[in-house]
Each structure stands twice: as C-alpha cells, then as structure tokens.
Amino acid sequence: MATEALGWWGVPLAIAAGTMRGGTPFLFVSLGECLTEKSGKINLGLEGTLLMGAMSAYGVSYLTGSPWFGVLAAGLSGAVLGAIHGWLSQQPRVNDVAVGIAMIIFGSGLAFFLGKPFIQPSATQLPTINLASSGMAPAVQAALQISPLFLLGLAIAPLMQWFFRSTRWGLFIRAVGDSPEAARAMGVSIFKVRMLSIMAGSFLAGIGGAALSLYYPGVWTERISSGQGLMAVALVIFARWNPMACLWASLLFGGAQSLGPALQSVGIREGYYLFNAAPYILTLFIMVVTCSPRRSLVGAPGALGTDSQGRA
Amino acid sequence: MSSKRYLNLSRRQVIRGMLATTAFGLTAKLGTGCSPASNGAAAGGGADGLTIGFIYVGPKDDFGWNQAHAEGAAAMSGAFSSVKLIEEASVPETTAVVESMRGMIDIDGANVLFPTSFGYYDPHVLSLAEEYPDVQFFHAGGLYQEGVHPNNVGSYNGYIDEAQYVSGIVAAMTANAGRLGFVAAKPIPSVLRNINSFMLGARSVRPEATTQVVFTGDWAEPIKEAEAVNSMADQGIEVVTCHVDSPKIVMETAERRGIMCTGYHADQLSLAPNGYLTGAEWDWSSFYTKLVTDISEGKSLMDGSIPHMLRGGLREQFCKMSAYGAAVSDEAKAAADAAIAQFMDGSMVIYDGEIKDNNGGVAVAPSESLKQQDVKLEQMNYLVEGVIGSIGS
Numbered sequence: 001m002a003t004e005a006l007g008w009w010g011v012p013l014a015i016a017a018g019t020m021r022g023g024t025p026f027l028f029v030s031l032g033e034c035l036t037e038k039s040g041k042i043n044l045g046l047e048g049t050l051l052m053g054a055m056s057a058y059g060v061s062y063l064t065g066s067p068w069f070g071v072l073a074a075g076l077s078g079a080v081l082g083a084i085h086g087w088l089s090q091q092p093r094v095n096d097v098a099v100g101i102a103m104i105i106f107g108s109g110l111a112f113f114l115g116k117p118f119i120q121p122s123a124t125q126l127p128t129i130n131l132a133s134s135g136m137a138p139a140v141q142a143a144l145q146i147s148p149l150f151l152l153g154l155a156i157a158p159l160m161q162w163f164f165r166s167t168r169w170g171l172f173i174r175a176v177g178d179s180p181e182a183a184r185a186m187g188v189s190i191f192k193v194r195m196l197s198i199m200a201g202s203f204l205a206g207i208g209g210a211a212l213s214l215y216y217p218g219v220w221t222e223r224i225s226s227g228q229g230l231m232a233v234a235l236v237i238f239a240r241w242n243p244m245a246c247l248w249a250s251l252l253f254g255g256a257q258s259l260g261p262a263l264q265s266v267g268i269r270e271g272y273y274l275f276n277a278a279p280y281i282l283t284l285f286i287m288v289v290t291c292s293p294r295r296s297l298v299g300a301p302g303a304l305g306t307d308s309q310g311r312a
Numbered sequence: 313m314s315s316k317r318y319l320n321l322s323r324r325q326v327i328r329g330m331l332a333t334t335a336f337g338l339t340a341k342l343g344t345g346c347s348p349a350s351n352g353a354a355a356g357g358g359a360d361g362l363t364i365g366f367i368y369v370g371p372k373d374d375f376g377w378n379q380a381h382a383e384g385a386a387a388m389s390g391a392f393s394s395v396k397l398i399e400e401a402s403v404p405e406t407t408a409v410v411e412s413m414r415g416m417i418d419i420d421g422a423n424v425l426f427p428t429s430f431g432y433y434d435p436h437v438l439s440l441a442e443e444y445p446d447v448q449f450f451h452a453g454g455l456y457q458e459g460v461h462p463n464n465v466g467s468y469n470g471y472i473d474e475a476q477y478v479s480g481i482v483a484a485m486t487a488n489a490g491r492l493g494f495v496a497a498k499p500i501p502s503v504l505r506n507i508n509s510f511m512l513g514a515r516s517v518r519p520e521a522t523t524q525v526v527f528t529g530d531w532a533e534p535i536k537e538a539e540a541v542n543s544m545a546d547q548g549i550e551v552v553t554c555h556v557d558s559p560k561i562v563m564e565t566a567e568r569r570g571i572m573c574t575g576y577h578a579d580q581l582s583l584a585p586n587g588y589l590t591g592a593e594w595d596w597s598s599f600y601t602k603l604v605t606d607i608s609e610g611k612s613l614m615d616g617s618i619p620h621m622l623r624g625g626l627r628e629q630f631c632k633m634s635a636y637g638a639a640v641s642d643e644a645k646a647a648a649d650a651a652i653a654q655f656m657d658g659s660m661v662i663y664d665g666e667i668k669d670n671n672g673g674v675a676v677a678p679s680e681s682l683k684q685q686d687v688k689l690e691q692m693n694y695l696v697e698g699v700i701g702s703i704g705s
Contacts, residue, residue, distance in 0.1 A: 007547070010543060010546040010547050013546060014539065014542065014543045014546060017542065018539060021538075022535055022539070112371075112402070116371065116373075119371050119373045119374055120373040120374075120375065120379075122564070122582075122583065138545075138570070139545065139546035142542065142545065142546070142569055143546075216535075216538060217534045217535055217537070217538035217561050217564075217565065218538075218561075218564060218565075218568075219534065219560055219561055219564065221370075221371070221374060221532065221534055221558060221560070221561075222370065222371055222402060223370070223532040223533070223534055224534050226533065226534070226535065257535055257536070257539065258539040258542075258543070260528075260529075260536060260539075261526050261528070261536055261539040261540035261542075261543045262539065262543045264525070264526040264527065264540070264543075264701065265493075265524060265526055265540065265543035265544050265546070265547050265549075266543075266547065267524075267700055270702060270704060272527055272529070273529055276528070276529045276536065
C-alpha cells in the first residue's frame with residue numbers, strides 16, 4: 001500500500017481530534033449556560049442561539065471576507081437573543097424554561113429564515129494553528145490543526161472559575177443565583193445582574209455557533225446544531241455548575257461524537273447505531289450515576305428555576 | 313399595583329372574542345374542506361388550473377438531493393406558464409409532511425404532488441392518497457407496489473447507480489492503491505445499490521480495489537459526515553464519495569484533507585477544485601418537464617396512461633455525469649467514456665452474475681443477469697465483495 005494507513009491507531013487519534021474539533025461548540029455553549037445558571041436563570045434557548053450564531057458568523061464571514069468579524073457578529077447576535085430572554089424571563093409570573101423553549105423556536109426560525117441565501121456559498125473559514133511538525137504522519141498533522149476558538153474556550157474556562165471564586169462581580173452573580181433576597185439586601189440589582197449574565201452567556205453560545213460554521217464542520221446548514229445546544233445545557237448539570245468541569249465534559253462529548261465513524265472506518269462492522277448514540281447514552285449514564293433521591297445536586301445555585309423575583 | 317390590567321378587556325369580552333375566533337376557524341376549515349372535489353374535477357381539463365406541489369426534506373440549495381429536485385421543478389415551471397408551482401422546504405419525514413400535503417391540496421388546490429423524500433411514502437403519502445383519490449402523488453423512490461398501493465400513487469426514480477458505476481471506474485483508475493471510501497446515510501436498498509455499483513465499477517477496471525463504507529445513520533448529520541471523511545483520510549482512503557442529502561461537507565472536508573472525491577446529486581466541482589474527479593448528478597429538469605407535459609395533455613395515473621413506475625438511467629436522461637476534473641488521466645477518461653457508451657446503447661448490465669457479497673455468499677447467481685428494471689435490485693440487501701462494511705445494525 002502506497003499510503004500509510006493508521007489502522008487501529010486511527011480510533012484514539014480520531015477521538016482525540018474529535019475532542020478538539022467537535023468539543024469546541026459544546027465548550028462555549030456550556031460555559032455560557034454555566035454563567036447564566038449561576039445567576040439563577042435557565043436559558044434553554046441556547047440551541048436557537050447556537051444556530052443564530054452559526055448563521056450570522058457564516059453570513060458575515062461570507063459578506064465581509066473576514067471570519068473574525070463573523071465571530072464577533074455571532075457573539076453579538078447571541079447577546080441580542082440573550083437580551084430578549086433576559087427581559088422576558090424576568091417578568092412577573094413568567095417561567096424561564098417556557099421562555100427558553102420559545103427562544104429555541106424563535107432563534108432557529110430566525111436563523112433559517114435569514115440563512116437561506118448562505119446555504120450554498122462558501123464562506124472564508126477561520127485560520128487554524130498548526131502544532132504539528134512537518135515530519136509527522138499526515139493524519140496526525142490534520143488532527144493537530146487546532147482552532148483558535150478552541151484555545152480561547154480553553155482559556156475562558158479557568159478564567160471563569162477564577163471570576164466566580166475571587167472577584168466581586170463573581171460574588172454578585174453567585175449571590176443573586178443562590179439567595180436573591182440576600183443580594184437585594186446587599187444593594188445589588190437582581191434584574192441587571194441576571195440580564196448581564198444571560199447576555200454574556202448567550203454571547204459565548206453565539207461564538208460556539210461560529211465554531212460550528214467557521215471551523216468544524218465548517219458549513220452553514222439547517223441541521224448544523226443537531227441538538228448540541230440542548231445537550232450542552234444537560235452537560236452543565238453534570239458538570240456541577242463548575243466551569244472547569246464544563247471543559248472536561250465538553251471534551252468528552254466531542255470525543256464521543258467521533259466514535260461511531262472512527263470505529264466503522266477501521267472495520268468494526270456491527271453496532272454503529274449504538275456507537276452513534278454514544279453521547280446520549282453517556283448523558284443518561286452520568287445522570288443516573290450522579291442523581292440521588294437523598295440529596296440535592298451539590299453546586300446547584302439555590303434559586304435556580306424558582307420564581308424568586310426580588311421585587312425591585 | 314398587583315392588579316395591573318394590561319389590555320383593559322373584561323372577561324366577557326375575552327370569551328366573546330374566543331368564541332368568534334373559533335367559529336371563524338371552523339367555517340374556514342369547512343369551506344376549504346370542500347375545495348379538493350371541485351379542483352379534482354377540473355384537473356382533467358388540461359394545463360389550466362394545474363397546481364403542482366413540491367415538498368423537500370431539506371433546504372432547496374443544499375448542493376444535494378433537494379437542490380437537484382428544486383432545479384428540476386423550476387425548469388419545469390419555466391416551461392409551462394399556466395402551471396402554478398408551490399413548494400415547501402425542510403419538511404421532516406413525520407406527520408408534518410401529511411399536514412404540508414393536506415395544506416397544499418385544501419388551501420392551494422394542488423392536483424399533483426411531488427413528495428421528494430424517501431421516508432414520506434409509507435405511511436404518509438399512502439394514507440393521504442386514499443383520502444384524496446383525485447390528486448396524483450408522484451413519489452421519488454422505488455416503493456410502489458402494484459395492487460397494494462392506491463391507484464393515484466406513482467413512483468419515479470433514476471438509475472443513478474449507472475453514474476456511480478462510471479464514478480467508480482474513474483475513482484479506481486485515479487487512486488494509487490485503489491482504496492475508496494463511501495459515506496452513506498442508511499443501509500436501505502437505494503443506498504446499497506449505489507455503493508455496490510460504485511464498487512463494481514471500480515472492480516471492473518481494478519479487481520483489487522476496495523470500498524470502505526461508513527454509515528452515519530441519517531440523511532443530514534453534518535458532524536458525523538465530517539468525522540467519517542476525516543477517519544477515512546486517516547486510514548489512507550484516497551477517493552471518497554457519498555450518498556447523503558447534502559454532499560457539501562463530504563466534498564469540502566475531503567478537499568481540506570487533500571484527498572480526492574467524486575460527487576453526488578449535483579455538480580460539486582466548485583467545492584473541491586483540486587480533488588473533484590467526476591460525479592453522479594440527477595437530471596430532473598427533462599424528466600419533470602416531460603411528465604408535466606403528459607399530465608397537461610390529460611393523461612393520469614388513475615386511467616393508466618401514465619405508468620406507476622417511471623424509471624430511467626443515463627440513456628433516458630434521468631441522470632448525467634459531472635465534467636472530469638483535472639486529476640483524471642486520459643486513460644481513465646477513455647475507460648469511463650467506454651462504459652457510458654455501453655449504457656447509452658443499452659448493452660451494459662451492471663449486475664451480471666456471478667457476483668459475490670462481502671460475506672462470501674452469492675448475491676447474484678451465475679445464471680442471472682439482472683437488468684436495471686429488475687425488481688430484485690430494488691430489494692437489495694447485500695454489499696458486494698470488496699466493500700468493507702456491514703448493513704446490520
């Protein structure tokens with residue numbers, strides 16, 4: 001054989017590459033959701049935000065020729081959707097889960113509507129950082145082409161951890177999420193803190209969309225998100241609202257996505273539907289293992305999902 | 313402040329409003345419910361009042377299956393000024409398609425429908441066809457069964473595996489080691505037939521060639537399709553092709569990884585200018601125009617003047633080949649052109665026994681020579697020798 005075949009080594013390589021390629025959108029969405037939920041509100045609408053981000057990134061990159069403008073546009077479009085969610089979900093007697101579902105439909109509908117002209121053209125993709133030296137096998141070289149967005153997400157995770165633990169603003173967000181009454185007594189505006197947290201979280205989710213359409217797989221189609229926004233919400237729960245744990249969980253999910261195709265390509269013939277379902281089985285498994293009827297989840301913000309509207 | 317009233321409406325006004333809306337909705341529903349009968353009666357008249365509905369499973373410009381049909385529909389509607397074309401894209405293969413079709417018949421008065429996705433047929437098209445016996449349903453696929461399914465249902469499909477056979481020849485003669493790859497959606501007969509014809513084409517010029525198959529599980533799985541191409545590139549596969557709804561990702565990922573590809577559904581040369589060898593394209597424009605000419609002359613499925621199974625390949629202009637890419641040698645072009653010539657004069661039989669399946673069994677017996685029209689090919693449930701993969705789950 002003229003070309004070097006990797007054989008079984010292809011499987012761990014594909015999973016390793018998959019963690020970096022496929023994990024990036026998970027990472028951004030879950031970090032965004034983590035920030036949002038820390039302030040005590042749930043934003044299920046990130047699935048719609050992801051699609052909107054993917055569409056705006058692709059569209060702007062195509063129209064201006066600069067992928068970085070696309071990333072910025074994705075973040076901004078996310079923040080706008082976040083502002084809508086932030087305002088709506090904080091009205092009296094409005095349930096944030098219900099608003100989130102409405103935002104999924106709104107965000108994806110808007111993205112499909114505005115995205116029609118961008119399905120066909122090819123937009124400028126984000127440049128990748130090549131970590132491999134030229135002596136390595138081409139497969140390894142391809143796996144080591146890392147997106148700057150992945151590195152950005154890698155940096156944001158510990159930064160957010162530090163932000164929650166050690167800064168005044170982080171304390172405000174935690175206070176609003178855990179005990180709105182106490183936060184109000186401190187003189188913190190619950191509305192503003194939640195609004196900003198949701199907008200910032202949606203900004204990150206929008207960038208996650210940009211990673212989908214401008215890095216991997218690098219196209220804009222209506223099926224591009226395939227439920228990743230919702231999975232990232234579940235991912236935050238078993239990451240225990242901890243940004244660093246979000247990072248590991250995202251990598252795990254990204255890797256699990258590439259398992260099915262990788263195993264088939266080395267000749268594992270049976271059970272590919274099972275392998276394709278790997279991320280979902282993993283979610284279920286972790287949820288079952290970590291849930292207990294005797295205690296509530298450690299790390300869950302106290303006011304999460306309750307209608308704890310401080311009357312301002 | 314707690315008893316804020318937003319709209320100043322009393323409870324009585326709200327109830328009255330709701331009653332009025334419901335009543336209006338009911339009459340509107342009943343009113344349109346009557347229309348299909350009258351439309352159906354008018355349908356026999358001629359091209360006047362012919363309303364044709366197209367339903368696609370994805371967006372209309374996806375470089376794939378849907379784009380091929382939408383281009384065909386546009387060409388057809390351009391040829392007939394009196395035909396009203398209505399289209400709906402991104403309709404899933406669920407009861408959603410029943411609602412789309414019902415809406416097209418009841419509200420827009422459609423008399424001919426083209427539900428273009430495989431999964432629309434059973435049970436959705438079948439149930440609606442019984443309900444509206446005057447509307448003609450043309451389904452893209454090979455699922456019609458004479459005597460079992462309603463009389464106003466027809467199915468049409470092109471033998472695009474003929475074009476895949478030619479692609480296989482080009483791919484095998486261009487790849488150094490003869491290692492080919494195929495990204496497939498689901499192990500159903502029409503997909504398996506493309507894989508097998510691609511492989512048989514490749515083996516007809518290069519007996520040691522192999523085709524690695526990766527099934528993604530659904531028609532549009534962008535990330536899995538990209539992963540599949542990446543994994544195959546890692547394994548040293550030299551040429552990939554696919555049978556998924558939108559080949560865009562497969563072609564772009566192959567180009568990025570520096571391997572070659574052959575297209576499917578539509579021309580994808582612009583997506584992979586270096587690695588694109590050739591491709592199997594649909595040619596629905598001529599088919600739709602011809603079919604609608606027949607319908608406007610008063611022919612119909614119901615009286616048998618339009619056959620229930622419409623089939624054709626390269627010769628009947630159901631499909632065509634993309635122009636050869638830069639990497640294709642003159643030798644490969646000559647071999648491919650020879651095969652095309654055999655398809656054109658009707659002398660080519662792809663499934664000519666003996667053909668073994670990839671488990672060592674006999675797929676096509678030595679005495680058999682299955683022509684394209686043979687129903688046995690529509691029930692294909694094997695992968696031929698040389699294909700690496702399995703159709704079991």
